[in-house]
Each structure stands twice: as structure tokens, then as C-alpha cells.
Amino acid sequence: MNQSLIEPAIQPVGDSGLMVRFGAAVDPDIHAQVLEADSAISAAGIEGVTELIPSFAALFVGYDPLQTDFETVSAAVRALGPMKSKERTSGQIWQVPVCYGDGLSPDLAEVAVRTGLSEEEVINAHLSGDYLLYMYGFAPGYAYLGGVPKEIQLPRKTAPVRDIPAGAVMIAGPQALVTTIKMPTGWWIIGQSPFQFLRPGEDNPFPLAVGDRVQFTRMSRDDFERAVGQGAKT
Amino acid sequence: MSAKFTVSFAGPLVSVQDYGRPGSMRFGVPRSGPMDRTSFAVLRRALEQNEGFAAIEVSIGGMVLKCTEGNVTAGFVGGNFSVSLDGQPQSPWSVFTIRAGSTLTIRPGLEGSWGYLGFCGKINSSEWLGSQATHLASGLCGHPLAAGATIEVSEAKVEAGFTCSLPIPDFARFSGNVRIVPGPQDDCFAPETLGALVSEPYEVTQDYDRMGMRLKGPSLPIAEELSMPSEALVRGAVQVPGHGDPIVLLADHQTTGGYPKISTVITADQDQLTQARARDKVRLASATPAEAVKLARAQHAKVTTYLESIAELRGSFEDRLRRSNLISGVVGDEF
Numbered sequence: 001m002n003q004s005l006i007e008p009a010i011q012p013v014g015d016s017g018l019m020v021r022f023g024a025a026v027d028p029d030i031h032a033q034v035l036e037a038d039s040a041i042s043a044a045g046i047e048g049v050t051e052l053i054p055s056f057a058a059l060f061v062g063y064d065p066l067q068t069d070f071e072t073v074s075a076a077v078r079a080l081g082p083m084k085s086k087e088r089t090s091g092q093i094w095q096v097p098v099c100y101g102d103g104l105s106p107d108l109a110e111v112a113v114r115t116g117l118s119e120e121e122v123i124n125a126h127l128s129g130d131y132l133l134y135m136y137g138f139a140p141g142y143a144y145l146g147g148v149p150k151e152i153q154l155p156r157k158t159a160p161v162r163d164i165p166a167g168a169v170m171i172a173g174p175q176a177l178v179t180t181i182k183m184p185t186g187w188w189i190i191g192q193s194p195f196q197f198l199r200p201g202e203d204n205p206f207p208l209a210v211g212d213r214v215q216f217t218r219m220s221r222d223d224f225e226r227a228v229g230q231g232a233k234t
Numbered sequence: 235m236s237a238k239f240t241v242s243f244a245g246p247l248v249s250v251q252d253y254g255r256p257g258s259m260r261f262g263v264p265r266s267g268p269m270d271r272t273s274f275a276v277l278r279r280a281l282e283q284n285e286g287f288a289a290i291e292v293s294i295g296g297m298v299l300k301c302t303e304g305n306v307t308a309g310f311v312g313g314n315f316s317v318s319l320d321g322q323p324q325s326p327w328s329v330f331t332i333r334a335g336s337t338l339t340i341r342p343g344l345e346g347s348w349g350y351l352g353f354c355g356k357i358n359s360s361e362w363l364g365s366q367a368t369h370l371a372s373g374l375c376g377h378p379l380a381a382g383a384t385i386e387v388s389e390a391k392v393e394a395g396f397t398c399s400l401p402i403p404d405f406a407r408f409s410g411n412v413r414i415v416p417g418p419q420d421d422c423f424a425p426e427t428l429g430a431l432v433s434e435p436y437e438v439t440q441d442y443d444r445m446g447m448r449l450k451g452p453s454l455p456i457a458e459e460l461s462m463p464s465e466a467l468v469r470g471a472v473q474v475p476g477h478g479d480p481i482v483l484l485a486d487h488q489t490t491g492g493y494p495k496i497s498t499v500i501t502a503d504q505d506q507l508t509q510a511r512a513r514d515k516v517r518l519a520s521a522t523p524a525e526a527v528k529l530a531r532a533q534h535a536k537v538t539t540y541l542e543s544i545a546e547l548r549g550s551f552e553d554r555l556r557r558s559n560l561i562s563g564v565v566g567d568e569f
Contacts, residue, residue, distance in 0.1 A: 014415045014470055014501070015500050015523050051260070052260065055490055057462070140263045183371075
């Protein structure tokens with residue numbers, strides 16, 4: 001736990017938002033401050049604030065320029081005091097099954113070559129990670145998980161690949177993600193999951209909350225086919 | 235009573251849009267909604283529709299529809315398109331009644347990239363997270379409208395009294411001048427790069443859709459590599475990827491990104507910018523957040539005044555003359 005509390009940096013974003021920055025790293029302690037600020041600002045009900053968007057190390061605070069302005073909102077945010085990196089609230093833990101290999105892992109061999117590991121070692125490293133949901137971003141339900149073990153961290157591909165289907169289990173640097181809709185991506189696809197991070201027809205289409213944890217588990221091709229056939233959400 | 239339409243032709247990116255789904259960016263969902271929210275608001279007022287109002291956003295490609303059933307009062311607002319009903323030219327911004335068998339033709343006119351076709355009634359279309367706004371990239375709430383599609387308007391009403399021709403206000407036209415608030419990552423760029431951004435004109439490229447608009451002009455090399463993890467992106471953000479061309483993010487923008495944002499287009503100029511066309515020149519100028527807030531409020535006041543004038547512009551010239559006479563009392567019964 002980080003005891004040295006640093007006043008967050010607040011920067012204007014155009015005329016209808018500001019960014020509250022707690023650092024520049026993907027780090028659980030920094031992220032805990034982001035979440036603390038997210039709930040504190042939400043609870044404070046600052047007049048004119050329209051939207052809060054947490055990310056790895058910053059919180060975006062949107063406001064309506066017809067109702068308030070940068071000076072007023074930033075003063076109200078500062079008045080809430082430094083954000084304590086309090087004891088991590090125990091987010092829910094989700095088991096996310098993954099089927100590796102068997103034609104579902106287009107980049108597994110390449111990741112093995114680039115990391116100097118066997119495919120099996122890459123899979124085991126991926127399974128051993130303790131993943132934290134840092135933020136949603138890019139596209140609906142894209143949950144950015146941090147916690148990929150060092151030995152399989154690779155920079156993203158130089159050019160994105162088009163039309164990656166939903167359910168692709170991908171890694172890039174310290175980040176992991178399971179796709180929810182067809183999108184281009186430069187990340188490495190090492191498996192496929194029937195787990196749905198986005199459930200468009202349900203009352204809560206985003207079952208996982210930022211701050212929740214994810215453990216990947218291994219599933220066989222047969223179990224994968226069965227789960228997909230049953231329209232699995234798990 | 236409902237009215238039905240068949241789409242005979244639709245340009246690319248023609249879609250149903252409403253107010254959008256604000257507040258969902260924390261789940262990776264952009265707000266979507268109209269590219270030009272000002273024109274959309276004028277149309278809603280002209281048709282006296284409530285906040286849930288949805289309309290068809292017509293791109294520069296235009297659109298042709300045939301009314302196959304029912305009668306309904308409709309309006310078109312935005313840009314400066316050429317609009318005709320059964321071959322009869324209408325004013326570019328106008329309200330008219332479409333009857334079964336009629337064909338409405340919307341063609342790109344002299345200026346503008348987006349226009350809004352709405353009805354006195356409710357367009358039946360997919361809904362997600364409380365909004366009918368089509369999110370083209372995800373396909374989670376419908377798809378672009380293409381030839382052969384049918385559009386059903388339920389609770390369709392004929393409101394002959396809403397008929398009008400509206401003047402195109404200056405605030406709804408692309409002006410060629412767009413103001414930006416520097417940052418939040420302007421410190422990733424050399425001072426001369428920041429200078430070039432506001433001193434040289436940029437050109438709007440063909441690389442322009444509902445997600446963003448790529449500009450071409452002096453290249454914006456990143457002086458200091460960014461060691462910042464991904465963070466929230468907002469509409470209007472001017473993001474600079476490795477190619478060095480600024481991209482202005484718009485209605486369907488991705489919600490987070492890791493490229494540096496050199497500046498953000500001010501709220502008051504976001505809508506008029508969307509009406510630019512490829513090869514148009516844009517001059518950027520800096521504003522402080524406080525100045526931009528003032529400009530947003532001034533713009534809002536101008537739009538409000540315009541919205542309030544719509545009622546006065548309804549009806550034929552004779553109708554308007556009669557109304558003004560009744561109010562001023564100059565012309566009495568003896569005339």
C-alpha cells in the first residue's frame with residue numbers, strides 16, 4: 001500500500017472536462033486512488049458534473065459548460081482532499097475459462113517464439129496471472145485487465161489485424177483482454193473464451209465492475225464447443 | 235396510425251440517431267447521437283417532439299425514400315442539402331407533409347455534410363441502453379440504412395400548422411475557423427509544432443466518418459514519447475497518432491486511447507466543424523477553458539433564440555403577416 005499521498009494533478013480537457021491524474025504507471029496502488037476518487041466525486045454530487053471515466057492512472061470528470069466551469073469543478077475536486085490508497089476493496093473474483101490451441105490461438109506459436117518459451121509455458125504463464133480490471137475502453141465492454149506475467153509481456157504487433165471476432169483472448173504488454181465485438185486489433189491472440197464480458201440484452205450488460213479480479217482457467221475444446229453451443233455467459 | 239417508407243437509395247453512414255447514450259463511456263460505450271447536435275435540436279423543435287426524439291441522419295451521400303403507407307408531417311434540417319418532394323423543391327431547412335405514394339429526395343447541395351430527417355411520430359428502430367442511436371462500429375443498436383430498408387413511423391401525425399421554411403443560421407454553417415483548448419498532452423510536442431497547429435491551415439481529408447475527422451497540414455511530430463497508459467477520450471479531442479496528422483474525435487469515437495491529445499475542439503465549434511467537407515480548409519485558434527466556456531454559453535443563447543423564433547416562421551407568408559398584424563394591432567378588422 002502506498003502511504004505517500006501525492007496531490008493529484010488536475011488538467012483541463014477542453015471546456016467540458018478535466019483529468020485528475022494520480023501517476024503514469026499501470027499499478028494497483030495508483031489505480032486504487034483512481035477508484036477512490038471515482039466514488040468520492042460521485043458521492044459528492046458536484047453541481048454540473050455529468051460523467052466520470054476511470055482509467056489506469058487517471059479519472060476523467062466531465063461537466064456541462066452551461067452549468068459550471070473548470071475552476072469551480074477542479075476546486076470542488078481538490079476540496080475532497082488527497083485520495084487515500086485505502087485497503088483494496090475486495091472486488092468480485094471471476095473465473096474466465098479459456099480454450100487454448102486447437103485452431104483457436106492464431107498467435108500462440110509466435111508468442112512462444114518471441115518469448116523463448118514453449119506454447120505450454122506461455123499458456124501456464126497466462127493462467128498464473130492475477131488480473132485486475134483497471135478500466136473499460138475502446139469499444140463496448142472491452143475490459144482492460146492488468147497483470148500479465150512478465151515472461152509473456154510483448155509489445156503489440158506493428159500493424160493491427162482486422163475483424164477479430166468476439167471471445168478472442170488477447171495480450172499486449174502487461175494487459176489482457178477478451179474481445180466482445182468484432183474489431184481490429186494489434187494484440188496477440190492466444191485463446192478463445194465463451195465468457196461474455198458484454199451481455200447486450202441484459203439489464204446490466206456489464207457484469208464486471210472496474211476493480212474486480214479475473215482468474216483465467218483452462219477448458220478443453222469439447223467443453224468450449226459445448227459452452228458456445230449453449231450460448232454460454234458463465 | 236403509422237406511416238411506412240421504403241429506402242430507394244441511401245449514401246454511406248445514413249443511420250437513426252437520437253440524443254445518444256450519455257454516461258456509458260466508463261463501459262467503453264461512446265455517446266453516439268447526431269454529428270451536428272445543433273441542427274438536430276432545431277429539427278426537434280420544428281416538429282415539436284419530446285426528448286426521446288429520433289431522426290435519420292443523412293450523410294453527404296443523400297437519400298431517396300418512398301412513402302408506401304400513411305401520411306405524416308416531416309422535416310429536414312442541417313447542412314444545405316437539396317430537398318425535393320415529388321420533384322417539387324423544398325427549402326433546405328423545412329417542414330412539409332409527405333403522403334402515401336410520395337417520394338422524398340435528399341441530395342447533397344452546396345454545403346454541409348450531415349442533415350436530419352425527422353417525423354411527427356416515432357421511428358421504430360432498435361434500442362440499446364435507453365437510446366435508439368445507431369453505433370455503427372459495434373452494430374449493437376441497428377445498422378446503417380441501405381436501399382431496400384423499410385422505415386416505420388408509429389403514431390404518425392399530420393401537423394399542417396408546423397409547415398415552414400427556416401433560414402439557415404450562420405451558427406450552423408461550417409465557418410472554416412475552429413477554436414481549440416490546448417492539451418491535455420500538448421507538452422509532448424515541440425513549441426514550433428504547437429505554433430504550426432494554429433498558424434497554418436489544415437485540410438479536411440476523405441478520412442472522415444462518425445468516429446473522427448483526419449486533418450492534413452503541417453505534420454505534428456511527437457517530441458517526447460508518451461509513457462502514459464490509456465485514458466479517457468472525449469468528443470472534440472484532437473489526437474495525434476504516429477503518422478503525425480491530427481484526428482478530431484466525433485460522435486462514435488473510441489472511449490479511451492493512448493496517443494497524445496494536442497488539444498480539444500471547443501464545444502461551441504464542434505457541430506459546425508462536422509459540416510465541413512473533404513478538402514475544406516480549417517484554421518485552428520487557441521482558447522482558454524474559461525473563454526471556451528463563455529463561448530459555449532454564448533452559442534447556447536444564440537441557438538435558444540433561434541429555436542424560439544421557429545414558431546413565428548411557421549405557415550405561409552400570409553399566415554405570418556396575419557399573425558404579426560394581430561400582435562401589433564396595426565391592421566384591424568376594417569382591412
